[in-house]
Amino acid sequence: MVWKVGDFMGIKDRYELSAVNILLKMNQLKRAETLGVDELEALQRERFIKVLRHVIRKSEFYRNYYQEHGVDIEKIDQISLKDLPIIDKKIMMDNFDQFVCDKNLKRDELERFVSDPSMIDKKYKGLYEVIHTSGSSGRIGIFVYGPNDWSMLKAIAITRVSKDKFRLFKRTKLAFIGALDGHYAGISLTKDAPRLLFDFLPVDINRPIKESVELLNDFMPDSLSGYASGVYFLALEQLSGRLKIKPKRILCSADPMTESMSEIINKAFGVKPHDFYAASESIGMATQCDVHRGLHLFNDWHIFEVIKKNGEPAGPGESGNLVLTNLYNYTQPLIRYRMDDEIVLGEGVCSCGWSFPLASKVAGREEEFLYFEKPNGSKESLNPVLFIEFIVEGLEKLQVVQTEKNYLRLNVIIRGDKDAAVSRIKNRMDKILNMKNLADFVGYEINTVEDIPNDPKTGKFKLIIPLKD
Secondary structure, eight states, X not given: OOOOTTTTOOHHHHHHTSHHHHHHHHHHHHXXXXXXXXXXXXXXXXXXXXXXXXXXHHOHHHHHHHHHTTOOXXXXXXXXXXXXXXXXXXXXXXXXXXXXXXXXXXXXXXXXXXXXXXXXXXXXXXTBEEEEEOGGGTBOEEEEEOHHHHHHHHHHIIIIIIOOOOOTTOOEEEEEEEOOSSOOHHHHHHHTSOTTTEEEEEEETTSOHHHHHHHHHHHOOSEEEEEHHHHHHHHHHHHHTSOOOOOSEEEEESSOOOHHHHHHHHHHHSSOOEEEEEETTEEEEEEEXXXXXXXXXXXXXXXEEEEOTTSSBOOTTOEEXXXXXXXXXXXXXXXXXXXXXXEEEOOSOOTTSOOSOEEEEEEOOOOOOEEEEOTTSOEEEEOTHHHHTOOOTXXXXXXXXXXXXXXXEEEEEEXXXXXXXXXXXXXXXXXHHHHTTOTTTOEEEEEEOSOOOOOTTTSSOOSEEOOOO
């Protein structure tokens, strides 16, 4: 890297990243919580037109793509959302340099940045927050947030998810359990919580649980957040008596939280966990309120469409793909972006007072754990998040197939230098196996392919295919 932290940061950038800006946005968000359904729709429309003007002016991709699809970009005020074509991750990544609205951003440079272990916990060029994921599609995606975009996300997380308040002489002790060794959505947002409000403890979900228990018992968090599977494993440790913490609020995201997991967490800590819907495309999309009737979709800063397989809009109770329009990210705007997640819209109005619409179910990362047999006969597992968040420079798409009890085949699509990318994949895989003490008895091969087809039975892509007994 030739740049230094702060090289690209001006006075405006420093203000946009400041606690003052975040506090002002928090106040703006609280006002929106009092709006009715019609007022939220009017606000949403105003913000949609504003971001649409921005992308037509700043994004070469959007400007050309809309013209190719017959959109009259000279009459922006008359354009409705459904006049615009749907895009997806492949379209975005294939056109990345023309897609983004900030020409400081180049795909090749960003891939090198997120693949460099020395850059973990750092902003790109000291200014941009970069998130990477493959999601459940296996296709690598990079999502960049500028200073003002990132501050809005932090304001949403504090105001509507963690619901922490400023206390003059006492900061909230926040612990997060998840993957820590990359630019992942959960850790990136949580670790950047304002130090004015929080003391923070990161807990690595891939380390031995005994180490996590010791860290948490010493820290004694007021708030516990992270991957649902990680919080669930901690709940089992609490029930066993080894973990002895008393969090007042628990937030779960990243992987699915089942009803039985929620019950175990509630039993262990005496606190009912809140499900929090976050993705790399927007880390602050929805959360449960204290009524726990469903997930409130934050439609003041997003537009959520649910589209069935036949292309028709899904009604309440019907499942469909989420098509997202992000109304606050002006660096890498997503307009009618089809996600891998499936969602079911709820019905009626929640008694909590929020007018935000409800989702009764979000089915996103429902990948399976991989289990291996240790020499002593006991079992060890790999969390699917390790492969959901698996990224190295040159890797275009990934699928992990367990061909034998202790053997994996990694099907990979490579972009660019094949030998260099395969070497990076091997280094990453070796690190994962060593971290979990699996390297001595779990083997793998890397299989480069031109295409990775969907499952012929379901028509869906399977990121992880475990060995079936």
